Amino acid sequence: MSSEPSDEVIVVGSGIAGLTTAVVLAEAGRRVRVWARDFAERTTSAVAGGLWWPYRIEPEPLAGAWALASLAVYEDLADRPEETGVRLVDGVHRGARLDELGEWAARVPGLRAEADGLAARLPVIDMPVHLAWLRGRLTRAGGVVEAREVTDLTAVPAGVVVNCTGLGARSLVPDPAVRPVRGQLVVVENPGITTWFTCVGHTSAASTYLVPQPGRLLLGGTAEEDDWSLEPDPATAAAIVARCAAVRPEISGARILAHRVGLRPARQAVRLERQPLPDGRALVHNYGHGGAGITVAWGCAREAAGLVSPAA
Template sequence: MIVVGGGIAGLTTAVLLAESGRRVRVWARESAERTTSAVAGGLWWPYRIEPEPLVGAWALHSLTVYEELAARPAETGVRLLEGVHQGARLNELGPWAGRVPGLRAVADGLAARLPVIDMPVHLAWLRERLVKAGGTVEEREVTDLNAVPATVVVNCAGLGARALVPDPAVRPVRGQLVVVENPGVTTWFTSVDHSSAASAYFIPQPGGLLLGGTAEEDDWSLEPDPDTAAAIVARCAAARPEIAGARVLAHRVGLRPARDAVRLERRPLPGGRTVVHNYGHGGAGITVAWGCAHEAATLAHPTA
């Protein structure tokens, strides 16, 4: 069995398949450290992903896994941190929100203790877990699903699915972040207007404080824009003034694989073979990773 894609979706799906006794190879165009997953902020929360009824179940499944992994933060990269979603309201969210432990209304939004994932550490841990289960990871670009030499192919190509499937419904939503030296911030914060391409959020990670962000639809540029970076810092500093003087450590850009709805289904390939699609997770690939991986693994072997 071959899993195409080495980001969060591909690795979690491969881990579950390998640990169920399957022989799994991951074929990835680039190493996990160079994927969109690696530059993500890493806060668990459904964001820019549809359809909501299914997303809620996938996200809650993943939340349970992350809560368990948070017992070993140095190993897994997962911690539980308090924070506030400014402007969010419970009655504007789906039924899933009522099942998030400790999610509560506060004066300016919703507060909770949620998983925050240090993605470089987490991706390395996933890869090590896969190898321990007998799986392998190869840097190998796939340009034709029909040419992949496996009875079952699992397509976790993310934005790459646009050309690979091909599926023109997959499109980029560009996100830019600024990493600064943490001036003492210990909680996460978001203030997101879904009708705007600009937002404000900060997430403390071991390597610095991650500041965001943007959601620029159909923008393929991976080059950080200096004006955008300055605006991000200014928006975050409006919430925490000490951020304004923090030393900039790095700039990051990632392209979220947006789609009107996640594609998670089993389809036939020529020669009696099968492809399971698991892509189009938008801005919530980390949030739904384990729930989608569980469903994808079941689809790959429905009798298992």
């Protein structure tokens, strides 16, 4: 590395947090590169169901504010669903109650109590399409995505390094507070379901949700703490299909297209802060978003960008 630090920003990580943060920085006029071992299509973000909703993320007051900022962006992007991968879709959170949610819930347009839970029209993001769109938006803003494996954040040659490595932060920072929460999905042919549905306990390892995406239906799910396995479990998959078919019987005959597993980067609180490096450069952390990386992406990206260029 040269003795003079670059005025460039290098974002480490190409999932939803990394790409969104890079877009915000590039569109603010910063020179940005994204370094990632895996391109976006191979990250946990690509596996996600894509429904906007704060899930398994702390602290709730901050998460709620980040989520609302992101919601406003997704509502705008939903005007161009084929391009951005974002659509507004009706659905129900069975068993959820307004009085159990934070203050953010009162600001979600159309969120209302029904007999068996909460109903709303929320963003559903087709993640492969959206990640590709984000990368294109970054490129148009002058940013670059490079395949680079980082083993030492302090050795990244940039004036500011932004750490968006998700679960990778456990070993890279290192931060043992980051832990995996395993999620397994089953992808089936959609038998005509147009609304999403969830019945999710925030402490249970098993949940029931179905999310319609173009050309397919995503069925879930699991939240298995400290489980590092990326191999789909056949018994778990069968249980997921059975739970979802109990809600919508037509699912029982749907042809299975794929099985997916992702590891959510859980932490007792999102780490979003600026840390000085020994040589005077800065390291900005933006990781630990649990099951809500998509939900808080834009709010966290804007805050991270503010830490890259703090006000004088």
